[in-house]
Amino acid sequence: MILAELVKLRRSALWLVALVLPVLTVTAGALNYAGNRSMLSSGWAPFWSQVVLFYGLLFLSMGVAVLASAAWRMEHRGHNWNLLMSTPIRPAAIVGAKIAALALVVAFMQLVLLVLVAVVGRLVLGLEGMPPWEQAAVAGLAVVAATPVIAVQSLLSMSIRSFAAPVALGLLGCVAGAGVLLGGGGGVLSHLVPQALVSSALFLGNTAVADSASLDPGAVGTIVAAAGALTAAVWALSAVLLARREMR
């Protein structure tokens, strides 16, 4: 099923966004780091902090919203819903495959981000050594933290025929997530709003964000547990909706 979903996405322009977004992120982060070297301390940590600042706050979640709409768009076209629902596959498996395929796309984005950070940091900015393992861990954790956003956007894109409406709702989620984090209302709320969870994960150990948690087993465990619980809940809800409602 997951392979079938990836085959569907093979010729989609979605990969362009998955590639361009990290490229822009690293380019902008590098320009910002280079332009403010006198104010920032030198090294991989400040560079990484600049790279993921707005990416964590808004653009990763918004990228997921656009990717999810693109992934479900093909099912809303022609008679694809009839074809899909007449296959002997359970609704939970259909939704699960979509979520898993999108998670792989996000993992690809994070991999591109990491490779570009290493290449640009070493060759363009002249940073010494290689990026510390913590950055790879945070990038990987962000994929896990992004899964609830994928599940929510997938649910919205599945239920709403319009391409743009789920993206608008995703933007609202991002604003709510940013509000939760910037308003200092962390704690439970920041683990319940999916977009805030993505920001919390990407900001672990971030030197540019005040009050960001450090990368320790406690913080990682909480994020993974929250991501798992939220994803499972939304996945189950999506499967129930798909089984009971007629999608068009």
Place this chain on the structure above:
Amino acid sequence: MNRTAVAVELRKTRRARVVPVLAVMVIAVVALSSANLFSDSMRADLSDPSAQPWEQLLLNHVVVAAMTSPVVVAVLASRQVDIEHQGQGWTLARVCGLGPGQLCRAKALVLGAVLTLAVAVQSALVAGAGLLAGVEVAFPAGMWARYTLTLALVNLVVLFLHLWLAARVDNQFVGLGVGLLGAFYAVFALLMPAWVALALPWGHYAAISPLGTGPDGGLAAVTPAYGVLVPYLSAVVVLFAVACRRFDRAEEGPA
């Protein structure tokens, strides 16, 4: 401008829920821009002119508007045009004597008016939040009004671009992808030299910022490059008008 086309577009905005979408976004932008006004650490600064409370608030508004406006405009344009792609609206309108270009102009007029109103309300609400929080420093009305006006103008130009794009390409993914990348460009243009911000229309969300960093590291009033902005914005309006005329002359729909 054909009155029937405008009236029909107004009805379509109801179907596309343009006003509720904008209302929610305005509330979200105001909340995010003014969130730190009500924090304990900010409270002492509200009556201190050297803390520049109004400037801080306006800068928050500039950043949040740059982050969200490109996506909101892309969503609105995309929804308003997708109706035609989905329901053979181009053909139906042509049969009724309305060319695709006329339809696009009517969409621009209706969405432009609603967007401009939303910007005015949003800006007034951000200022209202400052007053509500108890800022006692003199309100920089001129700077605030100039920013509001230029934000509305940049929104209009980006709206024209997205309407053209949405009409040309029926896959909404393209318009929204461009909107997302545009938002990214707008935010990072805030941190880049002015020429980077002026290079692309989305960067103008940053180029219109009336605030920059002063020699003492605090916020200082700056004059946006109106000499570049105005011709640039005018050129996009002319190009949109030309594109609409071409749509009207094309045999098929614009896509």
